Amino acid sequence: MCGPLKLNHLLFADDLLLFSKGTATSIMWMMRAFATFSSAYEMCLKKENTEIYFNGVPDLIMADILQVSGFRKGTLPFKYLGIPISSKKLTKNEGRKLTDKITTRIRSWGATHLSYAGRLTLVTSVLQSLHSYWSTIFLIPNSRMNRIDSMCSNFLCGGGGEDTSWRAPAVGWDHCCVPKSEGGLGLKHSKNWNKALLGKYIWWIASKKDHLWVKWISHVYLKGVHWSNYNPPVDCSWSWKKIAHLMCIFKPAYSADSWLGKASDYSVIEGYNWLRCPGPPVSWYKICWNSLNIPKASFIFWIYNLGRLLTKDRLVHMGGVIDLKCFLCSTDDENHGHLFFLL
Structure with missing residues (x-):
């Protein structure tokens, strides 16, 4: 070959x-x-x-x-630049090395003394960047990606990367991965981000880029067949099967009316937004995430707008509170509206 x-x-x-x-x-x-x-x-x-x-x-x-x-x-597999090189599926031990890096980083921080805003900064700038390098090379199994998202969610809500079942997240992780303009925190959903990063390979094949990898794929696998009509053989490598599966996912994006059909080059951000299906913006976005606000106050205001603060009217449904009276005034029931507007 x-x-x-x-x-x-x-x-x-x-x-x-x-x-x-x-x-x-x-x-x-x-x-x-x-x-x-x-x-x-x-x-x-x-x-x-x-x-x-x-x-x-x-x-x-x-x-x-x-x-x-x-x-x-x-x-085999041998490592090059920290990545296991193999044509087979990642084993559990190889995938565990990636999550162990995240666990080690979390344990090195005094996270329990950080505010929500401080932990959000660490998740955005550090934790979610640790797997980006792997994500640009191959499709990481969903079980490992779910584990990474779970660790980031646990760290954000409780300060620890391990199981924090004793403290349920105030907001679900899927909603945290929504852009701030749509009511989320702007975090990246690991599985969609992985697919968006690998979408560049689909673009290379579709545009017949002058690249050694594209020439190899065209000669060994495609053999003159257009990639939109291609079905991977049974005996091909695991990584190529995953890329062929991504071809089917990105196929609607190549229509004349879609962003990828009009683009002159591939954009990872646009690919990620296309995979996640954007929603309508929220009216309080600019008030909440104003650059003049204190980050901690912005985070609390964000939780307030979603109605997820642990006020007594919500805690009573968890069986931990009997008296609903406000601790400050002892007259009205404690809820979001009372704390922020009636005092």
Whole structure:
């Protein structure tokens, strides 16, 4: 499959990936090429930092290759720039490494002493950026994305990333991911953000971008078939099956009246907004999120507008309050309207 594309090596920053037949003779010629390169440029290969990966090679030939090369035998998936490189689905252990990074970051903060506004800033600027790098490369399983959203929601409402069933979130996470102009907090829904980031690959294929990856996909998988009519084969890689599934999701966006059908280039923000289906704006948006407001006051006012403050009239339904009288005046029942307008 590499012949028509004349592909025999890949260069990634300071790393080199070479592909060869699984024979000792091929590896011997490769080692001679390394020796010639070293003598010409005075750059030696560090065998202790080099690994060799096998696929479908008998054990006897594998032992000969390891002896000829002197390389270490590596196992798939291997990591490059912190990302597991494999054609198979992410395992639970690999996905757990991503959530462990978020857990470690949360535990390093004194989150219980932060206000809602402070935790919101950390979720927006730190926690939701930790998985963005992974999301630009492959489609992360829904179970792992749901776990990430749950950790962010728990941290926002209670200050901890673990289970906080003792303190239910004041507002559901789906509503928190709505833009501020529509009554939310402007956070990113992890699954839709992951799909929007990968939408650029769909754009590359549709626009036939001059890219090595697009040429490989066109030669190996599409084979002249338009991507809108393409069905992935059963024996293709897991990552390609997920991208083919995204093609079906983004297919309506390529109509003449849609944003993607009119665009000259792909925009991740527009793709994300298209996936989430925008709603109507709220009237109190500019009052709540005014730049002159104190962030903590803006957050409390946001919860008030949604009617989710833990006033006594709401706590009585949870079985924790019997007396509904206001603690400040002891005359009227405590509710949102009384606290903010009748005192």
